[in-house]
Amino acid sequence: GEDVEQxxxxxxxxxxxxxxxxxxxxxxxTYLYWYKQEPGAGLQLLTYIFSNMDMKQDQRLTVLLxxxxxxxxxxxxxxxxxxxxxxxxxxxMPIGGSARQxxxxxxxxxTVLP
Amino acid sequence: xxxxxxxxxxxVTEMGQEVTLRCKPISGHDxxxxxxxxxxxxxxxxxxxxxxxxxxxxxxxxxxxxAKMPNASFSTLKIQPSEPRDSAVYFCxxxxxxxxxxxxxxxxxxxxxxx
Numbered sequence: 001g002e003d004v005e006q007x008x009x010x011x012x013x014x015x016x017x018x019x020x021x022x023x024x025x026x027x028x029x030t031y032l033y034w035y036k037q038e039p040g041a042g043l044q045l046l047t048y049i050f051s052n053m054d055m056k057q058d059q060r061l062t063v064l065l066x067x068x069x070x071x072x073x074x075x076x077x078x079x080x081x082x083x084x085x086x087x088x089x090x091x092x093m094p095i096g097g098s099a100r101q102x103x104x105x106x107x108x109x110x111t112v113l114p
Numbered sequence: 115x116x117x118x119x120x121x122x123x124x125x126v127t128e129m130g131q132e133v134t135l136r137c138k139p140i141s142g143h144d145x146x147x148x149x150x151x152x153x154x155x156x157x158x159x160x161x162x163x164x165x166x167x168x169x170x171x172x173x174x175x176x177x178x179x180x181a182k183m184p185n186a187s188f189s190t191l192k193i194q195p196s197e198p199r200d201s202a203v204y205f206c207x208x209x210x211x212x213x214x215x216x217x218x219x220x221x222x223x224x225x226x227x228x229x
Contacts, residue, residue: 042118042205042220043157088157101147102218106156 004105006089011111018076020108022089025070029091032065033102034074037086046087047074076110084112120206120221127228132194135224138187139208147218148181148191149205157205163189164211196228 004024012018024032030051035043049056049063049072056063062075076083089105119138127133139146147162161171166183174181178197183189193200203225209218 040222042222043207043218044220045217101145101159101162103159104149104157 004089004091004103006087006105006108008106009109009111011113012079013113014079014081016079018074018079018083018110018112020074020076020087020089020110022072022074022105023070024072024089024091024103024105026091026093026103027067027070029093031092032063032072033090033092034061034063035088035090035104037088037107039085043088079110079112081112081114084110086110118206118208118219118221120204120224122224123222124225125227127196127226129197129228130195131228132192133196133200133226133228135191135204135206135226137189137191137206137221139189139206140219141187143208143210143219144186145209145211145218146183146189147207147209148189149207149220151203151205151223152201160191193226196226198228201226201228 006022031048033048034046036046037043047058047061047063049065054065060077064073072089086107086109088107090102093103121136144165148160149157150160151157160173161181162169163183179193181191203223205220205223207218207220209216
């Protein structure tokens, strides 16, 4: 089956780095995504990485991809209280022809402590 | 564009009642997805449409759930009769088909409480 797995909770101190991990199963995934959900809101795309890349950096965010182990991580440097949210890992899976759909992990609740 | 619009934002209903959730996708998007989010099961894909046609409804939990997309700018998710275990946040999302990165845009969700 196709499962995307994440740990449910992570707590860090303000100013520290956060690392959120994810494992996926479909080796044909072309893009892997990180979405952020703030309380009471929908999901917003945070960043993504193409499957032929090992790393992508975007300001405080660093995405690492280990395609061999099907492991994806999101590192947030200098974590702030505003980063407290649920972070979803998602893989892009084929759904017929060249079309794809997103399969989400269960989400990791990041709590930033003052 | 105002983004994906869902209504209502909150719905409280009694067990056995019919509930209809509504979604207006972003204009020009040809895919529409309905998701359900619960603490126990996380984010689940219920059904998705392509060009108003339901493609995969294998995520719909029971026959009590049905979804329609009568035109490109409107979709409904109906639960009849509703049960307390249907309580969840229901998200609608839309995207444009593309071979590259095509972001799925989510609505703010409808929080359904069945008492």
